[in-house]
Amino acid sequence: MKFRDILNSAASNLWHNKGRTFLTIIAVLIGSLTLSITMGINSGVNNYLTKQIGNVGNTEQMIIAPSFSSSNSNDAPERYNTNKSSNNTDGMLTKNDLKKIKTVKGIKDIKALKDSNVTYVQGLNKVKYVIDAQPTLGIAYDLKAGRQVAISGNSSEILLTKQMVKAFGYHNAQQALGKSITLVTNSPVTKKKQKISAKIVGIRNDSMISSGQNVYSHGLSQKIIKANQDGMPKALKDRYVEIVATPTSKNPDKIATIEKKLAKKGYTAQTLKDAVKQLFQTFNIATGVLIIFGAIALIAASFGVINTLYMSVRDRTREIGLMKALGLSQGKVFSIFSCEAILIGLFGSLLGLLGAMGIGQALNSVARKTFLKGIDGFTLIQFNWPNSLLIIGIICLITFLAGTLPARRAAKLDPITALRYE
Structure with missing residues (x-):
């Protein structure tokens, strides 16, 4: 008997008792539906969070700032050391800080960002507005329209x-x-106002992570800084709000080591990935709980598979005896019943996946019109082939394992005893 014959036999045997098989597939379907929707939500949320912190190549970008030890009135004054100075208490960094940071091994592309303060901005309607903005960090911001700003040059x-x-x-x-x-x-020195024209090249999508800041190109931020520092002494010009660097390795342990080295020198460091790590963990825990419910449903379904196949073995005892009397080996009998179990898992997982996709589209439509209204670029439930194939594979494996007991029983039946079975 070839594999195709075994598969055909298993498929036709499944429908000897349609009601029993149908109910078992429904049980598997419920577990598949729960897992598919849960993993779809996990993919949708994680994809959105990843998109918000820029492209994958820049999630390890590190923001470095002075660290300050919190103290209360009962603590003794902190001793002076070369790693920390009173000049840093305003949150600004100096050239001396930049030199110290450059001595730390394991980081590259070190950039010092100066303060770029704008009094107000005016657009089409000439109304004056305060603007919350930052210089570009070179990451790919999530855009509704247009393109990214230039990260170099004078534009x-x-x-x-x-x-x-x-x-x-x-x-x-x-x-x-x-x-x-x-x-x-x-x-602040000359009190002289300067007007700088800037071209709008892109519009940002709303963000659940950042405050939704506007972003200056490198050239625009340099012009603003130059205007801010007009008339300032050189010592005040060489001060920075923060320093940006990129670790040479993406290994979390090595990044943690770099952060410890910087902490010893009196600086705090945090990567963009660290900034949203808690959000990722929170959503993963929430979806993990839902996955547990899906797993419970699949465990319950596996007992249904065992029951269905045990009943099938009992109903077809004489048929099994006849097949074995005609020379069918124990392995082939085992394969027939194992294939039946796998087919139950396959049908249930596929139907559950299709049902989850339909429900997902409906929920996404409702979400866009209600609680996700105004948050562009966020698809609550997303399905992808790797996750879908993983779910199908896991469910087929579970049903196969559940079917091994009745399949083993069928394979071990004595043909003479089976033929006498009433």
Whole structure:
């Protein structure tokens, strides 16, 4: 008997008792449906979080700032050391800090970011607004429209949030692209106002992670800094709000070692991945709990598979005896019943997956119109082939293992005893 014959025999035998088989498949379907929706939610949330912190190559980018020990009135004054100074108490870094950070092995692309303060901005409607913005960190920001700002050169470009686009009087993101806004800044020394024109090249999607800041191109931030520092003494010009670096290794243990080295020198360091690690963990725990419920449903379904196949062995005892009397080996009998178990798992998992996809589309539609309204780029439930194939494979394995006991019993039946069975 060839494998095709075994498969055909298993498929036809499944429907000897349609009601029993159908109910068993329904039990498997429920477990598959729960697992599929849960893993779909996990994929949707994790994909959105990953998208919010930029492309995968930059999630290890490290933000370095001065560290300050918290103390209360009962603590003794902290002794002075060369790693920490009173000059850092305003949160600013100096060239001396930059030199110390550069001595730490394991980091590259070290960049010092200066403060870029803008008094107000004006757009299409000439209304003055305060702007919350930062210089580009070179990551791929999640955009609704347009392109990323330049990370080098002198071009004055800006990414705006949807809120700023609306405030400036543009009807939509496409209308704002290519237009210019005016940034007004001044030096605290000269009090002289300077106007800087910036081209809108992209519109950011809303973010659940960051505060949804506007983003300056490298050239624009340099112009703002130059205007801010007009008339300042050189010592004050060489001060930085933070230092950005990239670890040479993506190994979490090595990154942790770098952070400890920086801590010993008086600095705190955090990667973009660390910043959202807690969010990833929270969502993974929540979906993990749901996966447990899906696993419980599959365990219950496996008992249904065992029961179905045991009943099938009892109903077909004489048939099994006849097959063995005609020369069918124990292995072939075992294979027939094992294939029946796998087919129950396959049908149940496929139907559950298809049902989950249908429910997922409906839930995504409802979510976009209700609790996810205004959060662009977030698809609550996402399905992908690796996860789908994994679910099918796991369920087929579970049903195969559940079917081994009745299949083994069928394989060991004595043909003479089986033929006499009433």
